[in-house]
Amino acid sequence: MRFSEPVRMADDGEHSPVWARTRRRRGANPLVGVIVTLLAVFGVLTAVLGVKERSLAEGGAIMDGWISSAVAAVKGEAPKVADEAVDAAGAAAGKAGDAAQAGAAAATDELKK
Structure with missing residues (x-):
């Protein structure tokens, strides 16, 4: 005797019956949700x-x-x-250059000793 698909799956102990399963929609x-929300807000504001x-x-x-x-x-x-922003970046680059020179000088002094 042949059983239909739902019956065969219901007999399987590891799986739930087909009719008891819920599908999750992605x-x-x-x-798209953000665009639709913005359009709805503009529509309500216009109204x-x-x-x-x-x-x-x-x-x-x-x-x-x-x-x-x-x-x-x-x-x-x-x-x-x-x-x-350009002025701030220039100042930061100048400070970084000064720090690099100071670090190089300190490393040179350490190597000389």
Whole structure:
């Protein structure tokens, strides 16, 4: 007598029956989740501003103003921050060079003794 697949697997003591098994779904790509979340946040923000301003166009204009001011602030600050980073890197390189020279001098003195 032939038994069906679920019955054969149920008789096996090491495995649980097929109908008792649960399948775990793998999660989606996390990047897709972040993008969908950001789009949802922008959608809700647009809707709220649209209700507040009584026009979706006005709400969108407010959001555009926020975004353009943030971009302008980043563009204005970027050269200043880059200059400060270059100055700090130059100072650190100078200190490292001085330390290397001092270490070399100390090693030379030790070898002479």
